[in-house]
Amino acid sequence: MTQRVLFLPGDGIGPDIIEQARAVLGHANERLSLGLDFDEALVGGAAIEAAGTALPDDTMSRAREAGGILLGAVGGPKWDHLEMANRPEKGLLGLRSGLGLFANLRPAFLYPQLAEASSLRPEVVSGLDILIVRELTGGIYFGQPRGVETLESGEREGINTYRYNESEIRRIGRVAFESARQRNGRLCSIDKANVLEVTALWREVMEDLAREYPDVELSHMYVDNAAMQLVRDPNQFDVIVTGNMFGDILSDEAAMLTGSIGMLPSAALNESKQGMYEPCHGSAPDIAGQDKANPLATILSGAMMLRYSFGMEGAAGAIEKAVQDVLEQGLRTPDIHFEGTQLVGTRAMGEAVLSALDTHL
Numbered sequence: 425m426t427q428r429v430l431f432l433p434g435d436g437i438g439p440d441i442i443e444q445a446r447a448v449l450g451h452a453n454e455r456l457s458l459g460l461d462f463d464e465a466l467v468g469g470a471a472i473e474a475a476g477t478a479l480p481d482d483t484m485s486r487a488r489e490a491g492g493i494l495l496g497a498v499g500g501p502k503w504d505h506l507e508m509a510n511r512p513e514k515g516l517l518g519l520r521s522g523l524g525l526f527a528n529l530r531p532a533f534l535y536p537q538l539a540e541a542s543s544l545r546p547e548v549v550s551g552l553d554i555l556i557v558r559e560l561t562g563g564i565y566f567g568q569p570r571g572v573e574t575l576e577s578g579e580r581e582g583i584n585t586y587r588y589n590e591s592e593i594r595r596i597g598r599v600a601f602e603s604a605r606q607r608n609g610r611l612c613s614i615d616k617a618n619v620l621e622v623t624a625l626w627r628e629v630m631e632d633l634a635r636e637y638p639d640v641e642l643s644h645m646y647v648d649n650a651a652m653q654l655v656r657d658p659n660q661f662d663v664i665v666t667g668n669m670f671g672d673i674l675s676d677e678a679a680m681l682t683g684s685i686g687m688l689p690s691a692a693l694n695e696s697k698q699g700m701y702e703p704c705h706g707s708a709p710d711i712a713g714q715d716k717a718n719p720l721a722t723i724l725s726g727a728m729m730l731r732y733s734f735g736m737e738g739a740a741g742a743i744e745k746a747v748q749d750v751l752e753q754g755l756r757t758p759d760i761h762f763e764g765t766q767l768v769g770t771r772a773m774g775e776a777v778l779s780a781l782d783t784h785l
């Protein structure tokens with residue numbers, strides 16, 4: 425059976441890193457006869473330039489047809505104005521909500537070879553393996569009303585609304601409890617229940633769900649403390665579940681524990697496990713087109729796609745082992761480079777993964 429993969433390179437370093445991930449997936453596809461069929465479409469600033477909108481209908485319909493989507497990154501100073509880009513119905517947010525991709529899995533895993541690149545001391549971060557489960561289609565990103573209004577005084581007021589209903593909380597909670605069950609049985613729900621009603625409800629629903637998962641140990645933590653605990657003693661966490669905005673912020677923080685934002689892959693899944701996969705970082709306009717971006721988060725996102733959307737565990741594992749090999753060889757893009765390792769560019773890193781892959785297929 426043929427499986428359609430849609431590549432959405434997007435903006436900035438997006439095309440640089442997607443080129444490498446596409447080559448790696450293409451190689452695995454050929455060698456293992458995976459039956460993947462590749463498609464590509466425009467999103468973000470590239471789509472605004474070509475079609476006048478960040479999420480053209482053509483892209484959306486091809487996204488609906490794809491079994492898995494691999495996105496590079498979107499955005500840049502020219503397009504970040506809210507009217508153009510990150511509206512609930514446009515660009516990346518439009519893709520996420522249009523496809524119902526509510527469950528965002530962001531694994532922060534420290535490859536032992538990168539301990540010295542971590543922002544934390546090796547002994548504090550050694551063995552790090554955390555899964556952040558972020559709700560992705562609700563919360564303050566999507567709540568209505570929103571906008572900027574002019575008050576009677578003539579002054580303007582910006583409005584966003586933080587809301588979650590019980591079923592939204594329950595369905596992301598289930599994903600998190602199930603993940604914790606398959607891992608080490610520990611789940612920490614992160615909220616601001618001492619201040620925000622919506623997250624007090626979040627906590628109540630998580631407590632309710634915990635009764636169905638007696639084998640999972642549920643704890644709760646306020647988000648400010650969690651931000652601190654992540655850099656004090658990150659190994660206390662196994663699975664974390666949290667809302668859209670807290671998850672966005674905490675996952676960038678967790679990325680630095682693994683060495684770089686360029687190491688953190690992600691999966692965004694809907695109820696039928698259709699998925700969009702992307703590195704957690706952005707379009708990095710400061711290094712775009714300079715052969716400096718780390719392509720590993722994107723390549724690892726490709727591996728997550730093979731695993732979650734297509735059930736191709738063998739091929740996914742082989743890509744992950746190939747990434748481990750190139751790190752073992754000492755190859756490093758600038759973001760994870762340290763003394764005694766070999767500085768390489770985006771292309772050389774991608775090519776090295778591709779060569780290493782052969783030994784695992």
Ligand SMILES: NC(=O)c1ccc[n+]([C@@H]2O[C@H](COP(=O)([O-])OP(=O)(O)OC[C@H]3O[C@@H](n4cnc5c(N)ncnc54)[C@H](O)[C@@H]3O)[C@@H](O)[C@H]2O)c1
Binds near residue numbers: 497500501706711759
């Ligand atoms: N999922 C996405 O597409 C996504 C995510 C975050 C930000 N953005 C967008 O990206 C643009 C830039 O945002 P930003 O600067 O806040 O965040 P960013 O993640 O693009 O960059 C932050 C810093 O991390 C570095 N960096 C990011 N990815 C890297 C990689 N793979 N290898 C090496 N270094 C890397 C950048 O060079 C920069 O110094 C904005 O338009 C923003 O809206 C998009």
Ligand SMILES: CC(C)[C@H](C(=O)O)[C@@H](O)C(=O)O
Binds near residue numbers: 499517672704705706
């Ligand atoms: C670009 C932006 C809309 C996005 C988010 O906030 O979800 C990004 O930061 C991410 O982490 O994927």
Ligand SMILES: [Mg+2]
Binds near residue numbers: 672673676704
């Ligand atoms: Mg983010």
